[in-house]
Amino acid sequence: MTVAAKDFASDQEVRWCPGCGDYAILKAMQKTLADLQVEPDQTVFVSGIGCAARFPYYMSTYGFHTIHGRAPAFATGIKLAKPELDVWVITGDGDGLSIGGNHMIHVLRRNVDMQIVLFNNEIYGLTKGQYSPTSRRGTLSPSTPQGSIELPISPCALALGASARFVARSVDTRQPHLVEVLKRAHAHRGASFVEIFQNCVVFNDGVHSAFTDKGVAGDMQLHLEHGKPLRFGRDAEKGLRLKPGAVELEVVTVGENGVKESDLLLHDETNRSLASLLIELGPPHFPVALGVLYCNPESSYEKDVARQMDEAGAHPATDADIDTMLRGGRTWEVDE
Amino acid sequence: MTVAAKDFASDQEVRWCPGCGDYAILKAMQKTLADLQVEPDQTVFVSGIGCAARFPYYMSTYGFHTIHGRAPAFATGIKLAKPELDVWVITGDGDGLSIGGNHMIHVLRRNVDMQIVLFNNEIYGLTKGQYSPTSRRGTLSPSTPQGSIELPISPCALALGASARFVARSVDTRQPHLVEVLKRAHAHRGASFVEIFQNCVVFNDGVHSAFTDKGVAGDMQLHLEHGKPLRFGRDAEKGLRLKPGAVELEVVTVGENGVKESDLLLHDETNRSLASLLIELGPPHFPVALGVLYCNPESSYEKDVARQMDEAGAHPATDADIDTMLRGGRTWEVDE
Amino acid sequence: MNDRRRPSSPDARGVMAREVRDSVVIRFAGDSGDGMQFTGSQFTLEAAMAGKDIATFPDYPAEIRAPAGTTYGVSAFQIHFGGGDITTAGDEPDVLVALNPAALKVNYRDLRVGGLVVVDTGAFSKRNLAKAGYETSPLEDDTLAPYQLLKLDIGQRTLDAVEGLGLTQKLALRSRNMWTLGLMLWMFGQDHTATAEWIRGKFAKQPEVAEANVAALLAGHAFGETVEMSSDVVGYTVARADVPPGVYRTVTGTEATAWGLVAGTQAAGIEKLMFGSYPITPATGLLHVLANLKRFGVLTFQAEDEIAAICASIGASYAGALGVTSSSGPGMALKTEALGLAVGTELPLVVVNSQRAGPSTGLPTKAEQSDLFQAVYGRNGDAPLPVIAAATPADCFDVAIEAVRLATKYMTPVVMLSDGYLANAAEPWLLPSAADVPEFPVTFRTEPEGFHPFGRDPETLARPWAVPGTPGLQHRVGGLERDAESGHISYDPENHQRMTDLRAAKINGIARDIPHQDVQLGESHGTVAVVGWGSTFGPIYQAVTRLREAGLSVSHIHVRHLNPFPENLGELLEGFELVLVPEMNNGQLVSLLRSKYLIPAEGINKVSGKPFKVSEIENRVRVRLEC
């Protein structure tokens, strides 16, 4: 029996603001799971607190709406207790990078098998619009009436710095692309990190429009494909290459002053340094790199734990030999 | 009146294990401050908890031994309250990267003017030797009797991922080098991050010897100098260059099959991508890059805060006009 | 409405008579998007300026903007205004304004029987009825039988009013709330000029929006006048309160707290107030208000989490500023470790807890008093600190000043308890002048001679405040137990005992430095003492008033200092046969009182996320007295 996208919708009314980018992500997720034909009862959505974090309530799978910033830790415990479960973490830029930054970097480093999806709207939505760690300098918000002054954090750069093995990006409203990225994340064994550029219509409307608006998308989005040259532009006329002898990318136009496609850099998902170069790109001078930036699998944490359990000759506690346990070590007998 | 290194020693007996690398760092720090002729009463050492974190007690400056992992937050408050103070944060790989990882990335991102010195001994010393986030895979410790299974975190890679503007490395026992690095960190306005490879004789003896031992140092240490070619080796015969057309470094020997010094990559402290390439290097195939990996100043947080205070026409609270404050907004008079 | 009628008489404008009322309770209800909070605040302002006494209760949903028309997206604002001293927002509205079916459904049951329901019929479409879960329209069946019903197509009338300003229908309908406000202002004989001005100010950048809102406001007001003769809209005159003369404003607990903190900082002679915080409902407002007070020496720091927020504030205090932090519910839990450090290192710190319904995330937008135990006992180790609580929005000003006084005089963290109700509720406030604020200047240690970081003032047992940057005072402090003199790390058992005793003695000693407990209402001994703390002040006060009017021997005692208690509190309570303690929790103050004074105090508890109704307390006391 097959499950349709709508089968992944829970009976709960969705409570985001009308027009919120989260609706599109919810739909994309339901489509993804339907395409993958995953079993709702084997799937768990874990979240922290925030608008994004309400996500699990709207899925017909198992769901755990935990506390602010800690979802990766709960998810780790779930995965350790029941490795066969399919675990997704839904978080926001505040939940996952402000209060939750530490758990984020450690779950990535540990490489626990789960998909971590971060909705980046560059604002604290649920608490009514304060700037977040991803907000650009100068963001006006109730807590920064003169504009924020901190350098924003790049979620993917941080993930890479924390030695994540899978890092990807997509956009809330680009359903086909988003679904593909989510499938790649799901296919990856270990912790996969997906940043979704999401629009908060109420408190940060249009914050991503410099590269998401229909008009500019072509020129401002670089769609990555492993092994393919880094091409973009309305008619894919532009491309990226390494500045000769320097560790720096530059935009070139194929055809113009003798630039051939073969001069362009090829995308290599397994090259960490290339990934970090691509992550830094963005308006006005560069396009935003979307898709799988880095994918370089390593054995996952819960698998290695299971292996050590086996090596240690683990039994279920239910048939553990308590007497052996208590008598392991020096004992003596006192008789009548 | 000048201050000597010994003037920076407090009256407290130093309580680290005999032979601990921390002693050397303490000496180097005292020499650094003496060379810089800083004023002890204008200097504050802030730390969390751990062997490393005992550091402030041994300095004749002001010192605050706070709680585990939170030193950067305390230091931020100190700097905001009194920007003229010279603030140093002393932390360990557990204090600064395990429980304290989040504050670490945010203080770096905010770029608050302070020097953060992380003693990396790849172990939890004070709690008697459990593995830490920087411990290599397979580390045997009381909590990992079968060896640790997590991928270690690279402190400098994480700092860079968190958009730190100054990242450097040195070794506990290489005093001249360490003193130079500490001076550079001190000269940098904004948050400077310094990783010191430190030896825990009791719980992780010799963990860094693959590149710190006298015998191998020459071949396994790459000393960075801005603008200079990346050369290393006992007789500086070796060097690094970019693999043609790829984002990858390779070791070459100058003189051998036509490699000229001019082929070597020059160190550029301001190139973030180069820094991340260098950070990844290490035994067995590459040397460990020491010195200033990245230095690219940006206006610092507490300065921008001060600027906004001025723009807002701030007065000291002591001569704030309370009546104006209370009457700002709609008021009305009720008369007899 | 208070039913005592007076002979009707020509009112100010000399036209037909209005009915007279002592006080009225109105509740504005609509969608989160309908601007009910704004409508309510403006009505509050106009009423206050007309010399009415006032209490308000804003009640909004946790969702930012739930889908329009759903019951969980309903936002409401209740205001109780008139003569006499009004201390609660009122048990039962006399008038309910419902701008859509969901708003009606959620609120009508609270209305007093015979009360007036004003609905916008234009919003009662099939779709909206369905969204609210109504099969049939409550306007057609007998749902509203017990009430007077006033049906108006407010939407249409608003459109008419703004016609010609060239607004889209969507935008035009945004002014429905102003039309409604206009009508209500007329109905209760209020002016509307302040509101018109206010609107023009707020929408200065969008003149057409400003004009639309003003037009709607005036139209609503005019509507009242024109239909005046018809029976279905009656005007009322509501009594003025005879309040003391002076300059007034409306104030919320959040504003009063912010201003009190600044005033306290000045009173202590400290140059900088460093407020470190991380957003959380309902504490966030304090961050927002303080972020706009830089001019007065306030520096705000939005940290990465609550732990960093309190740590940065402690760091600021260590460096000579006044460190302040604030949070609610889960965020307060995260601060407990660092609070222990502030206790151990004996640094001043003010922690403002805007309590919300728990446990865990609980009900973020609902008020509760369930963090008292946490404030007094919620740390590892014996870690005593002072705890005080505010009673009303305006009282937050004085309590915040007191918090600063205790923190700086005794070198200790202080927890100030507020709650989600106080934070958002507004009341008119007779403005104090700077001159009224008590002075309690701190002295920073500067003399190196004989300096001991943990030497103590024999009087207060406070240690010196020695700030980095002071020549010759270099020293180290930390969380490990400190030698009673030098502050150096000390593992000596006797020293630990001594320090533990000193920390306890210092905080207990504060009891000698606070006012004796007074009696709010009634005699200082008698049958029943109703003892309260925090925002239950209003309902308790009214309930006790009524009980006393009914001739019962009941007194009201309101405790501001919860740790330590005023010296005479035990003795005072001994004077009553029965001590009843109403709390919006499962019995926290009551257990502190029982433990400390061994009196058989009994709790009256409500944990529904809503404030007590006066009648609830009144009845519980009566019931207890009968049996």
Place this chain on the structure above:
Amino acid sequence: MNDRRRPSSPDARGVMAREVRDSVVIRFAGDSGDGMQFTGSQFTLEAAMAGKDIATFPDYPAEIRAPAGTTYGVSAFQIHFGGGDITTAGDEPDVLVALNPAALKVNYRDLRVGGLVVVDTGAFSKRNLAKAGYETSPLEDDTLAPYQLLKLDIGQRTLDAVEGLGLTQKLALRSRNMWTLGLMLWMFGQDHTATAEWIRGKFAKQPEVAEANVAALLAGHAFGETVEMSSDVVGYTVARADVPPGVYRTVTGTEATAWGLVAGTQAAGIEKLMFGSYPITPATGLLHVLANLKRFGVLTFQAEDEIAAICASIGASYAGALGVTSSSGPGMALKTEALGLAVGTELPLVVVNSQRAGPSTGLPTKAEQSDLFQAVYGRNGDAPLPVIAAATPADCFDVAIEAVRLATKYMTPVVMLSDGYLANAAEPWLLPSAADVPEFPVTFRTEPEGFHPFGRDPETLARPWAVPGTPGLQHRVGGLERDAESGHISYDPENHQRMTDLRAAKINGIARDIPHQDVQLGESHGTVAVVGWGSTFGPIYQAVTRLREAGLSVSHIHVRHLNPFPENLGELLEGFELVLVPEMNNGQLVSLLRSKYLIPAEGINKVSGKPFKVSEIENRVRVRLEC
């Protein structure tokens, strides 16, 4: 030594007579590097195997390895062994072994007058004397006049013993402690074969080290025999305890807790115990022990901090494992937010708190009982949960099982209180057999029909445990208030009241499911009840024994269940004129008792980081009775 002398008689080995003692207290003291903890444990083992009853008190510094020879680097291990039931490590040592001047300086004052001091003269060099802050050698002046002094050049004798094994002098001297142990074993007529074996096992990889240690051990023992005739070393025979027959081992609180958790997991029929923790003194030991129990279904997770540790454990429970976490002091404070979520979502969880001296970082290696308030009250909101405490190292086994029973039967987090003393102290333990462990199998929900995530067992009020992966039971849980049936988010005021009441009723109901409070010693009514909890059991028990021997009407009541209390506790306490509550805090249980039962209980408090001495409690009770 107990001074009651018996006629000396030929001992086992038929040689010259030994003096006979009921029980003896020895303290081994030296540098952190001298292996005193190891020496003490081995002596413990030998004594226990010889059928003595035993109590020990390891006392080590916070510094890992402070510079050799300094007073703050001194590590000590005290053991009390002999006949009769021994429940404390003894107030005053009869014998002090001091391997350097610092060890002597820190410890000699505790020695009973007339007691024996054994020193290694080789270690009393000028340098070491200076390090310990001695101008003149205490061996030369009259510092030790009140005691018997036995001066031996242990260093030299050790070197002689290991000569020929080709060890460096540095390495050779490492065996000083074994030589000393050998002598002490001889002095008290103990065997040494187990130790020899143990050494060979431990140093299997370094045979020369093993041999050196064994050689030193034998030499020390032989020394006793050979110098036997001389007066300065006398042998003793210490009484055996007549303990019940069976298989014994020595056990620390940490080990017993670990094993109890595993036994409890099995008793509950759960396959996996998921222990999430972050290292902290003195809780860390539990992580170390459990990390070696994978064979028994234990999975350990060292998290990045305490918050992640408890959250991962809650996640594991949510997924059907038994989630357990553990910490101390500051680490416990960090868990309070997540604890609230476990209360709200009603998931089983065991939290083991090895209490240490606070506040804040406090004295990490010293024991205290000052987290009781935090355990019972230290969360935001009304968040009730069960709290139980262990009395002795072995008792940790039963208490851990009880914690698992309550957590799984009532779907609630449970706090188990231990402390730094229990964690490290050892006692002989008559091993239970698996068969003795009670069974309390959980039933995981599998039936979709009529499944309500927050439906409740009418008996226990526990909600069903429905684990992800179970077909048809998909549901959502979280920290926002949940509908009493469906578990969906509910902002309904009545529902919040109902859920608050249910949460309270569920925990209070546990009182019906735990044993009635019994009396440990003495009558169930009388003049004085001395009420204790946790590790003060031993000293209170001894003090009450002595008071009763002195004919006073004093009873000992030990409370294991601290929240809720046993149903009959109040009634029981009513039966005494005076209730005294000794605690290693500033009065926490005493205030819970006063508040709950309105009895004028009084505290006997000690907050020095050291356990009560029997005499301290005895005297405080006597003093209180006189006046």
